Amino acid sequence: MNRWLTVWGSAGALAFGLVGGAAVETAPGVGAAFPAAMQETASSTLDGVFTSAQARRGRRVYNQNCASCHGQGLRGGEMAPGIAGSDFIVFWTELPVGSLFERIRVSMPEDGPGRLSDEEYTDVVAYMLDRNDYPSGDTELPADKAALDEIMIVAAE
Ligand code: HEC
Structure with missing residues (x-):
């Protein structure tokens, strides 16, 4: 013993x-x-954690619910900050994807938070990762906060 x-x-x-x-x-x-x-080991956004089909679905959700404020291509507008490029990296690097998902789910669209389904929020996150030059892969991002918390946002190479 x-x-x-x-x-x-x-x-x-x-x-x-x-x-x-x-x-x-x-x-x-x-x-x-x-x-x-x-x-x-937890995975990261460099591991191909969403599919390109999911990012395309997310683009539709984005254009209908987010683009009016955040602008085409997520570069920001008069109404809201940019959510791609350095704006995205500075804020979100070293945080889990689950935090980004939850942040959007509880506060966006600013004119109607929580209006979308978890799947739609997840697809939008996939579109954001795609626009931030992360690679797509064979599996979709799961619409599940706990699972998304296992994926870290790291600086794109
Ligand atoms: C009515 C305008 C409006 C709409 C529509 C909108 N947002 Fe926003 N968003 C804002 C404003 C204003 C801020 C900055 C204030 C804040 O942080 O809450 C913001 C902040 C954010 C942030 C945090 C920025 C950061 O620091 O990284 C994210 C992410 C985001 N929005 C994503 C989305 C997504 C995804 C959608 C669509 C589902 C969306 N927003 C729709 C106005 C909007």
Whole structure:
């Protein structure tokens, strides 16, 4: 038992202390699963996390709901800031895509927040990534905040 207490540190020692001798039997299996969980790596916007078809759908959503303020091509207008190029990178680099999704979902379109479906918001995010020169791939961005939180926005190469 001492061997496993050493590997797991004080938190493990406390748990093992509570369950007593029975823990010795289960320790190897639990110990094996632990490092695997730590190896799980988050992806980034450079990994092709949306499809080009999704970005095209997003462009339609954008033109109907966002372009009036943010301008064609996301460059900004009199009504709103630009959301492409340096405007986008300065603000969003090192944040997860889930934060961008949530920001848009709760506050945009400014004249009617929450008006779109989660799928439409996700498609708009795909269009924004496309316009910011991130590569498309084989899988669509999921319309799910928790899953989007696993994808980091990094500076485009
Ligand atoms: C009625 C005008 C209007 C519409 C329509 C609109 N926005 Fe905005 N948007 C704004 C204004 C004004 C701001 C800046 C104030 C703020 O941050 O809330 C903004 C800010 C933003 C930001 C944050 C900018 C940043 O710092 O990166 C994002 C992202 C955004 N809008 C996306 C969208 C998307 C996507 C849509 C369409 C679904 C949309 N907006 C529709 C007016 C608008």
